[in-house]
Amino acid sequence: MPSLLDLRRRIRSVRNTQQITRAMKIVSAARLRRAQDRVIASRPYSRGFGEVLQQIAAAVRGAEASGFEHPLLERREESRILVFVVTSDRGLCGAYNANLVKSARRFVDDKVKAGVSVDLHTVGRKGDEFFRKRSYSIRDAHIQFLAQMTYLQVEEMAHQLVSYYSEGEYDAVYLLYTEFRSAASQMSTQKKLLPVSLPEDGEAPEYLFDQPAEELLASMLNQYVVLSLYQSLLEANASEHGARMTAMDSATRNASDMIQKLTMRLNRVRQASITTELIEVVSGAQALE
Amino acid sequence: MKHLLHLQVITPDRMVLDEYVARVTLPESDGYVTLLPGHAALVAELGAGELEYELDGKPRWLAICGGFLQVQDDAVKVLANSALTPAEIDIGRAKQAAERAQQRLGSGDYTIDYRRAASALHRAQARLTVATAHMEH
Numbered sequence: 299m300p301s302l303l304d305l306r307r308r309i310r311s312v313r314n315t316q317q318i319t320r321a322m323k324i325v326s327a328a329r330l331r332r333a334q335d336r337v338i339a340s341r342p343y344s345r346g347f348g349e350v351l352q353q354i355a356a357a358v359r360g361a362e363a364s365g366f367e368h369p370l371l372e373r374r375e376e377s378r379i380l381v382f383v384v385t386s387d388r389g390l391c392g393a394y395n396a397n398l399v400k401s402a403r404r405f406v407d408d409k410v411k412a413g414v415s416v417d418l419h420t421v422g423r424k425g426d427e428f429f430r431k432r433s434y435s436i437r438d439a440h441i442q443f444l445a446q447m448t449y450l451q452v453e454e455m456a457h458q459l460v461s462y463y464s465e466g467e468y469d470a471v472y473l474l475y476t477e478f479r480s481a482a483s484q485m486s487t488q489k490k491l492l493p494v495s496l497p498e499d500g501e502a503p504e505y506l507f508d509q510p511a512e513e514l515l516a517s518m519l520n521q522y523v524v525l526s527l528y529q530s531l532l533e534a535n536a537s538e539h540g541a542r543m544t545a546m547d548s549a550t551r552n553a554s555d556m557i558q559k560l561t562m563r564l565n566r567v568r569q570a571s572i573t574t575e576l577i578e579v580v581s582g583a584q585a586l587e
Numbered sequence: 588m589k590h591l592l593h594l595q596v597i598t599p600d601r602m603v604l605d606e607y608v609a610r611v612t613l614p615e616s617d618g619y620v621t622l623l624p625g626h627a628a629l630v631a632e633l634g635a636g637e638l639e640y641e642l643d644g645k646p647r648w649l650a651i652c653g654g655f656l657q658v659q660d661d662a663v664k665v666l667a668n669s670a671l672t673p674a675e676i677d678i679g680r681a682k683q684a685a686e687r688a689q690q691r692l693g694s695g696d697y698t699i700d701y702r703r704a705a706s707a708l709h710r711a712q713a714r715l716t717v718a719t720a721h722m723e724h
Binding site for chain 2: 336339340342343344346347349350353354448449450453504505506507508509513514517518521525528
């Protein structure tokens with residue numbers, strides 16, 4: 299049976315941990331709100347952009363039956379691909395990184411088995427460490443990036459990817475990240491960044507073009523890659539904070555449960571020791587009679 | 588009701604402007620255009636420069652760079668890569684950026700990304716013009 303002192307120490311230690319998890323939960327909640335605001339703030343742009351892209355694509359398709367060709371739309375046999383893996387820089391966020399890394403690894407191993415040579419581009423320290431330890435080939439790594447990310451930085455990153463792709467260095471670029479559904483629910487998702495697949499349907503209104511629609515579409519495609527990368531990274535960031543908030547919330551709750559259990563045991567032990575003492579006094583007194 | 592254009596200036600990280608304006612002048616990739624209410628549907632690519640619009644009879648400015656323009660039924664959507672009001676522009680930084688770009692362009696080094704340097708220069712120049720000429724009083 300643990301001594302009273304041991305139990306008191308354990309309770310104190312659990313209480314300290316609980317204070318930390320509670321503080322982290324509050325911090326993540328604030329960060330999550332900011333991250334969510336960023337996701338929401340980017341929506342009008344992507345909605346507007348998607349609409350224009352769809353209309354232009356439809357206009358181009360309508361104009362010539364032969365079909366529009368552009369390097370970013372060109373589908374090639376996959377022999378070398380680049381896989382973008384987005385994880386967090388810090389831990390203590392539940393299964394967030396584990397889930398993503400697990401599905402990323404499965405994806406990469408499947409590709410390798412099919413004879414495709416795969417390079418990784420990691421965003422976030424956790425994923426980077428995981429794959430480095432297992433000596434996967436890492437082309438590039440961005441660490442401590444998500445929290446401070448700006449659109450211009452993402453643009454640069456995307457242009458780099460586009461140039462890899464159009465120079466034929468890679469035949470496809472995949473993006474593995476965690477889609478944000480709600481603070482409590484995130485999903486590991488994969489998305490094909492390159493080649494671009496154009497939205498299929500949509501009608502073309504009568505537009506005036508100051509430049510050929512094909513040219514316009516070409517520069518929109520570049521922008522489209524930047525935008526989808528940017529959005530995915532924003533979502534991954536929001537997911538991370540959501541996952542951490544949920545994890546810290548349940549950690550705080552577990553700590554409460556544990557404190558309760560320990561306190562109960564403490565009381566029982568204390569009661570037992572009082573009882574023993576009483577018996578001793580009583581039986582001592584009886585012996586004297 | 589007076590005939591107005593619904594002007595929205597949107598960048599990837601925020602909605603910069605959402606107003607009803609009497610006219611708007613903006614830089615397309617190959618020159619400035621002015622749009623008035625009743626304009627035909629239009630889609631175009633944007634360059635870097637100053638966007639001028641008339642709100643309540645007074646002209647106002649934004650420094651914008653890159654992106655696309657869509658006009659449809661008197662709704663003007665400017666999907667810019669960046670858009671700053673005169674008050675938001677950091678003149679010192681814009682000056683530095685312009686100098687840096689000029690140096691890169693004038694260095695005679697053929698390995699530089701010419702298009703990127705040139706667009707950086709245009710962007711910085713657009714910001715400087717807007718900031719210095721139209722500082723809000």
